[in-house]
Amino acid sequence: PHGSEIITGFGSLSEFEEAGNLLEANRDATTISIEDDEIKPEKQRQAAAFSPAGEDEDPLASDDKTELLSGQKKSVPFWTFEYYQRFFDVETHHVKERIIGSVLPWPGKNFIHTHLRRNPDLYGPFWICTTLVFAIAISGNLANFLTHLGKPNYKYTPEFQKVTIAATAIFSYAWFVPLALWGFLLWRNNKIMNLVSYSFMEIACVYGYSLFIYIPTVVLWILPYEWLRWCTIVVALFLSGSVLGTTFWPAVRDDHPKVIIAIMSSIVVLNALLAVGCKTYFFSKPEDLLPGELSSATEVTKAPHTT
Template sequence: MASFDDLKFQEFEVAADLLSANPNASTVSASSNNPAPIQGDFKLDLSEEEAGQEENSELLKGEKQIGGFWTFEYYQSFFNVDTMQVLDRIRGSVMPLPRRNFIKHHIRGNPDLYGPFWICATLVFSMAISGNLSTFLSNLGQPQYQYRPQFHRVTIAAVAVFVYAWLVPLCVWGFLTWRKGTEPQISSYSFLETVCVYGYSLFIYVPTSVLWMIPLNWLQWLLIVVATAISGSLLVITFWPIVRDDTKLTAFATVTAIVLLHGLLAVGCKIYFFQTVAAPAPSSPTVPPLTQNHMTLLTSLTKGH
């Protein structure tokens, strides 16, 4: 039987010849217990991976920095919502619940302009189209009526809706900011949050304006009351916690002004776009008045007989 010493690795003459022919070559001896040290520093470049991980962490935390207002990324952040979020906010606007603040439960952390913009655009066309159809249906069956679509109503509706959706929130936000300036300890909403809640509050007027084309005056006014009550309660639930610490007169005056302005938009649109236009009455032939010559001729004819 071979002894343990016979199992040792040995250096053969062929390896020695190779080393002598190529001095730069190296061999690894299995009998060596200490491997040769690696010359130089061994570095692993993870700059790209680390940058990607940092970017993902910023996205998850919502802390990713955006550019200035002149960049596309700045405005892109205002439309960073998906379909489910928009539907959830619409559902919350048409079903306001007491003690469930719309901004805190649906908007806070990610206010958007996508939903408000398309809601206002849809409301503009629904009011203009339904107004023309309402005028047509109210005069249906009258031969004297000639249908003429009034395309200028689209422009007037766009001005009314978009001015309201931006100017009124600007005034409300300015008032809340002024209050916070006088009393820094009270809370307030940002301008984008105020615009967002006003935009979603207008959604209830979209189906209401479609039903307004039914030429029943009492039904149209009933729909105005219901729509104003729903959207107005959404605004009251949202803004009342901000102003309730003021005096009772100031708090109620602020909330009442918000609801009245919201209701005036619906009343003004109903009166202008859905007024009943009566067909012109048929013209009857008119008898020309008798002149002096006619009277003289009539007298002579009477005397001749």
Template structure:
């Protein structure tokens, strides 16, 4: 009897019953165990599943991971050059202002040029400087010759050609040469101290932008050069060279450290001073454009004219005597 009862209790103890997933018995606190496999939906084929179709449509509407401005553009399209002119007025004004006065607290190339180098500002600075030199150079020429009554002044249009050639050659060829020289000298470094680069070498676009903005200081100086005072013109040329050249040196000094440092400093400041001096001497220098006539030439001319008149008078007199006779 006891054995049958134990078998019944064991069978009841180990029996399994199916319970409903939702069982709200009043006072039944028994634990419920659902051994059925979890219900889940697989998405092996999203194209045939309604939910998968919605996911695919959402993914197709998402933008590409590669920005549009970084996508490959053709060299012959206008869109290819848009990245070089992506600046606003405030950026250009700040870069022009910073290019005229060197600051010891920050590096002009790193803080203002490197985040977004452009060619918009350098191009218009060069064009503005060309016309500023052409207009003010002719004004200086007029002031130098206005006091002479026998000199007929006229506008010299060749000044535009001369100024454009000098400015664009300086703003393009010098950065290209400097870029090649910097990469060559950096590759020649062989000591551990020189190989530690705290400053990434500037690229060609950054140097073009840096040198283009460095010419902005000569635009107001071109107006001041019309004042026909020699010592003032020289002071303006030297001061503008020191200010603008100081910005160039302050920007490039971290990358030109080494045995070639003195050479770079002399070349950068020397070429900047040569440009300013050339502008002043060729277009604004306080010297008369009228070539004075030597006194000997004047006396020779006067004597020749006098002799010619005397000879004409003698000839006329001789003819008169011959006719009377």
């Protein structure tokens, strides 16, 4: 090894002597220094190491990058438009997955943990509730028309007030029930610290998506078959109640048994009251007569005796 170093040293010395002879022969020549390729990257690395990092970077831009990379969002007041804007920023495939998850609930799967992943939206629940309102009103009018079609002295008149009544019932259920449930769970969570806590938007999102199964159900209620209506309402209640039950069971299972029974019973009963109430009010039985029809039939039967 020492011999190779000596040879390399002599080789370098001979190169310097040749360069000196060339300079003496041509003194007007310009000298150019060429650095070794292995030395230059090393110098650049040393220079980068001693230079202050982020000297020219904007601190606000770096904060935004860090915030985006970490997935954190700046908190804004709930009365501002920006607070609710983020709940409508959702991908189409996410809405599709959540709708499928509400129609086909899997036993033991929590809807919030499986589909929402701490990212609830109001886009799906809003349009589901709106579609359900018009589906109930339109299906109710069509069912009424088909039920009394062909009967004497029956004149079809569209009942537009059903839209207002359906909207009041659906949106009240989709907003006030989650609000009451959120407030009760928050109160119980302050008393028992090991309970699972959900935000109001998460609860409202679950309730909104749980109503999707009623859209095809009320469309089937157009057919004037009472057995079909009760069969579909039982299936819809089972699927919707399964989504709500599997979601909120972890939040109350460690509470007092009486509280557990009260909460789970209230969730199931309110869901059943909404479905049965809509069926009873908007869809009458085929053999029932409307009050207007009953008075018209009475006048027809009395008319020959008066003349």
